[in-house]
Amino acid sequence: MRFRFVDQITEWRSGEFIAGLKKVSFEEYTLREAFGADPCLPETLVLESILQLGNWLIILTSDFQQMGMLARIDRVQFIRPLRPGETLRMRVKVVRFREDGVLFDGSGLVGDKPAVRGTGCLAPLVPLDDYEDPCDLRVLSEEIARPE
Numbered sequence: 001m002r003f004r005f006v007d008q009i010t011e012w013r014s015g016e017f018i019a020g021l022k023k024v025s026f027e028e029y030t031l032r033e034a035f036g037a038d039p040c041l042p043e044t045l046v047l048e049s050i051l052q053l054g055n056w057l058i059i060l061t062s063d064f065q066q067m068g069m070l071a072r073i074d075r076v077q078f079i080r081p082l083r084p085g086e087t088l089r090m091r092v093k094v095v096r097f098r099e100d101g102v103l104f105d106g107s108g109l110v111g112d113k114p115a116v117r118g119t120g121c122l123a124p125l126v127p128l129d130d131y132e133d134p135c136d137l138r139v140l141s142e143e144i145a146r147p148e
Contacts, residue, residue: 003048004140005022005045005049005052006020006049006090006144007020007021007023008021008146009053009144009145009146010146010147012056012060012145015057015097016093016094016097017091017093018060018091020090020144021088021089022049022087022090022108023086023087024041024082024083024084024086024087024088025084039084040081040082040083041081043078043116046082046088046108047073047116047118049088050092050107051070051121053090053092054068054104055068056141057094057104058123060145062125064134064138065128065134066125066126066128067126067131068101068102068124068126069124069126070121070123071124072122073119073120073121073122075119078115078116080110080113082110086110087110088108088109088116089108089110090106091106091107091108092104093106099125100125101122101123101124101125102122103120103121103122103123104121105117105118105120
């Protein structure tokens with residue numbers, strides 16, 4: 001079973017940037033309530049959403065030939081929690097795209113307020129078909145790549 005944390009790709013430019021949405025469902029099984037606090041999406045899954053979006057950029061740019069394997073993240077800042085019913089508007093911008101790997105930064109907003117920011121994400125490139133079925137991902141991309 002694979003977990004998908006990108007609900008929609010709203011825009012992308014090959015090798016440069018990608019934008020997308022993660023919608024936090026009221027039924028999200030991953031919501032947590034910490035010490036009686038309101039439910040929210042765990043920070044690790046917020047970060048995973050942005051990293052998956054960055055990987056979609058690699059996959060789309062390489063025409064389903066490559067994907068990235070996360071090697072490092074320099075800094076991540078969680079600014080506010082994501083609550084049920086909210087939508088995280090994510091954007092990943094490439095700092096450097098080379099044959100041996102991609103360096104990118106990512107961020108997410110809820111409404112017009114910052115929710116998360118990450119810099120220095122490094123992902124070496126690997127053959128996509130070693131880890132995923134490119135045909136399945138093509139079908140999935142047709143479902144989620146819908147410009148606003």
